[in-house]
Amino acid sequence: MPSFSIALSGLKADSVALDTIGNNLANMNSVAYKKQNVNFSDLFYQTIGVSGANTPQQVGLGTQVSDISTDYTQGGFNPGGSSTQMAINGDGFFVVSNGGVQELTRNGDFQLDSSGNLITSDGQSVMGYAATGGVVNGNTALSALNIPTGQTQAATATTAITMTAVLNSGAAVGTSFSTSTPAFDSLGQSHSVTTTFTKTGDNTWDYSVTLPSGDAGAATGNTGTLTFDSNGALISPTTNISNISFTGMKDQASDMNLQWPLYNSTGGGLITQTAVTASSANFAANGSPSGKYQSFSVDSTGTITAQFSNGNTEVLGQVALATVSNEQGLTRMGNDLYVASRASGSPNVGVAGVGGRGDIEGNALELSNVDISTEFANLIVAQRAFEANSKTVTTFDTVTQDTIAMIR
Known part of the structure; x- marks a missing residue:
């Protein structure tokens, strides 16, 4: 007598496949969704005898879902x-x-x-x-x-100014050249720091570092003299300037203390003198206002x-x-x-x-890694398998009815 359980196991497995494919299609627009795949395997077998060559005669008794795996391949x-x-x-x-x-x-x-x-x-x-x-x-x-x-x-106070400058060796005594950069006090208030170079003689220039009038009560260490050799290289001062101080800030900020490096890491002067129009580059200050x-x-x-x-x-x-x-x-x-x-x-x-x-x-x-064309193809296969197992059920039913009718 045919067993309905064989066809029913196929219907159950095909139903799981249809559910999985439907879930993939439902989530084809879900962010980062990873599709799933269903795999089947045969269930178990009944031995009904042996052949003349002593080969076992086995009849399969259905199928089962052996694995539902997730495809973790990269989505777009x-x-x-x-x-x-x-x-x-x-x-x-x-x-x-x-x-x-x-x-x-x-x-x-x-x-x-x-x-x-x-x-x-x-x-x-x-x-x-x-x-x-x-x-x-x-x-x-x-x-x-x-x-x-x-x-x-919080604001960060300016603690250093940096500058690369070229002074005109051919300028007349008394010629001045100025350049400015914004700097910030401890409260984040911006001040324009201006450095003025004034030629005082052959190969010598006075400098003055100032804030706008009224921004500070007093300044110390903000003036001095630069001396150059015959090649235009800075030879005095021999060290960086590190004691420029502005006190009595009008906005009640802390005193502004600045360092001014005159030489680079290899000992070369950042300010030189040559027969060109005076100019400056990369004049800047550290620090920042509040943000x-x-x-x-x-x-x-x-x-x-x-x-x-x-x-x-x-x-x-x-x-x-x-x-x-x-x-x-x-x-x-x-x-x-x-x-x-x-x-x-x-x-x-x-x-x-x-x-x-x-x-x-x-x-x-x-994006989801669901491929709609692949899922539609799988859907058709699962549908046909479900229909085939349904046909098996109806066939078993017909055979069963014919068997019962034999004794009537």
């Missing part, structure tokens, strides 16, 4: 997103925390909450390595990444850098990535999340570009 990229969006180019997963439970995801469609925390669309914290003083230590424990959206960066947070960016290593309105940048931290020994052993939790299991092995957490982990593409999202 959708560039041009916001700075909170990231994609992984290569192996690895972002590490997120769900109520203290570590989970993994390829979906980098992150956002910021009201406190500047970097989170997933479902509210999990994106984990990484925080920076201390602008330096990331990848050996520290993972922590939730935070962007200082409301932060104001408000404006935006942030993420580079290929996952390093997060904030930009401020004063032109300064600050490293905030680094996004963590994780790999596992056996990706097929990961447990899918929905919402593009995975959890490590004994089959997958413990996550190997670190930074992008190291230890087999891929790079990070900022301002981009990874």
Whole structure:
């Protein structure tokens, strides 16, 4: 008597295949979705006798789903997103925390909450390595990444001015040449620092470093004389000028103390004299005013850098990535999340570009790796298999009815 269980096992397996294909098609637009594939195997066999050659005569009793595997091949990229969006180019997963439970995801469609925390669309914290003083230590424990959206960066007082200048050896005595650069006091107020060179004789120039009238109460160490040899090289002073001080700042800032290097690292003078029109280059001062947070960016290593309105940048931290020994052993939790299991092995957490982990593409999202033409082809095959097994059921039913009718 034919067994309905054979056909029913085929229907059950084909139903799983149809469900899997349907799920792939339903998620073809899901960010970083990884498609699944279903594989079948025969079930078991019944030996009903042997042939004349003593060969076992076996009848198969159905099929089963042997494996539902996940295809972790790289999806394409959708560039041009916001700075909170990231994609992984290569192996690895972002590490997120769900109520203290570590989970993994390829979906980098992150956002910021009201406190500047970097989170997933479902509210999990994106984990990484925080920076201390602008330096990331990848050996520290993972922590939730935070962007200082409301932060104001403190002003940095100017402590040094640098200049490369050429003075005209043919200028008449009494000729003056001036150049200026902005500098900042301890409160972030900008002041124009002006250096004036006045020729006082052959190969000698007086200098004067000043602030605008009224910006400071007094200045010390801000005047002196430069002497050049017959080749136009600076020979006096023989050391850098490091005691220029402006006191009694009108905005109640701290005294401004400046250093002025006159020589480069090899001992060559940064100010020279030759028969050309006086000019200067690279006259600048360190320091900066206070600045408000404006935006942030993420580079290929996952390093997060904030930009401020004063032109300064600050490293905030680094996004963590994780790999596992056996990706097929990961447990899918929905919402593009995975959890490590004994089959997958413990996550190997670190930074992008190291230890087999891929790079990070900022301002981009990874697309699903579902290929619609392949899924449609698989759908037709699964449909035909389901119909064939259905036909087997009806055939078995007809045979059964004919058998019962034999005794009537």
